[in-house]
Amino acid sequence: MYTLYHHSFCPHSRFIRLVLGEYGLDLTLVDERPWDRREAFLALNPAGTTPVLLTDGFPPIPGAGIIAEYIDETHGPEMGDRRLLPVAMAERIEVRRLMAWFNEKFFEEASGPLVTERIYKRFMSEEVGGGAPAMDVIRAATANVRYHLAYIGWLARTRNFLAGDRLTYADLVAAAHLSAIDYLGDVPWSEDDAAKAWYARVKSRPSFRPLLSEWLAGVPASRTYVDLDF
Amino acid sequence: MYTLYHHSFCPHSRFIRLVLGEYGLDLTLVDERPWDRREAFLALNPAGTTPVLLTDGFPPIPGAGIIAEYIDETHGPEMGDRRLLPVAMAERIEVRRLMAWFNEKFFEEASGPLVTERIYKRFMSEEVGGGAPAMDVIRAATANVRYHLAYIGWLARTRNFLAGDRLTYADLVAAAHLSAIDYLGDVPWSEDDAAKAWYARVKSRPSFRPLLSEWLAGVPASRTYVDLDF
Incomplete structure (x- = not known):
């Protein structure tokens, strides 16, 4: 438990x-x-x-x-x-590389600033940094999403799933970060068909359903957030 | 190899x-x-x-x-x-927690900005951000070192090594980050005797010697950098 x-x-x-x-x-x-x-x-x-x-x-x-x-x-x-972290060492290295890519690099450059500026700051008091979103931070992060989406698309065109043939932590971590900002409408899916098709597959898994049912009062979800066929 | x-x-x-x-x-x-x-x-x-x-x-x-x-x-x-990542699960959790603490938090708040401002920027061209160090960044990072040093001291007073009874990745990661900024004289050792005594023990290990022999032309090492009995 x-x-x-x-x-x-x-x-x-x-x-x-x-x-x-x-x-x-x-x-x-x-x-x-x-x-x-x-x-x-x-x-x-x-x-x-x-x-x-x-x-x-x-x-x-x-x-x-x-x-x-x-x-x-x-x-x-x-x-x-x-098993989501495969046993073979070469696959473990690649899955861990992509875990760090999304949990550290994508978070620092894209999902972290977007979620902070557009969601967290609504609930933070002024003393701890709450208030209006910083538009320059949002602009920079939104631009970063595009190059990350292209990278995801490149991986998805090369492989069945992001780290190889099977679903791994790499797919779940990428989809998790994307889902948080997809709620905000910050993922330009039309720019990369391969990335979009990969995300549609991950998003339709039963493990994803609880995330898609999270709604935030006062912050409407984007048109594509829940749609499995976006 | x-x-x-x-x-x-x-x-x-x-x-x-x-x-x-x-x-x-x-x-x-x-x-x-x-x-x-x-x-x-x-x-x-x-x-x-x-x-x-x-x-x-x-x-x-x-x-x-x-x-x-x-x-x-x-x-x-x-x-x-x-073994530097112990087998027992509770110890693995604690060692990994401290690895992340230093590789992510300490790096972001202290060792990263100090090394970037005071060393890397000397060698970077202007187009990629080289030039004079930003003194406000250095001041903020130096202040952060003090609260991290107090945390290390608290761990060192509570335990034989940072994560428990034996030397682990936790000691090596903490000492590695500290050593880079100790070269610059940015660790106020006199503020915490327990942290200083722990660092003296780790620093005197043979594995540490190659690091202490790294010198940087034009950036003199601090008085305490090489001294094992600082």
């Missing part, structure tokens, strides 16, 4: 929800607003970031990358062909 | 050199200046960052965290008690 401290539009949290969904693991969600810096939350994760996974008998597990390694080590072996 | 594309003051590269040194693995170093964005280097790692580890039969392994996982999976088991 797992408990996940998350924010519904935190891309890293969305990735972990997809992973647990794919493995059929039960999950209780606890809504956390990391910018509140609650003392009890900082005790779970001194870095103050979501997600944090709790499970009996272990210390709190902080951060998408560390949770993904934990889930692989505890549940991966029993999953056989459905 | 391993080849590491690195920069001598890249904190992430230093961490990997310490790891390979502790395990007694042979290493050829290739100096890379990531800001040059050499095409051949981008082919090894599209993210364009150091370090990248090359070894026969596998794709290039990019990034300190991914290299550390690779080394653990290929060499860890034969190391027994000297």
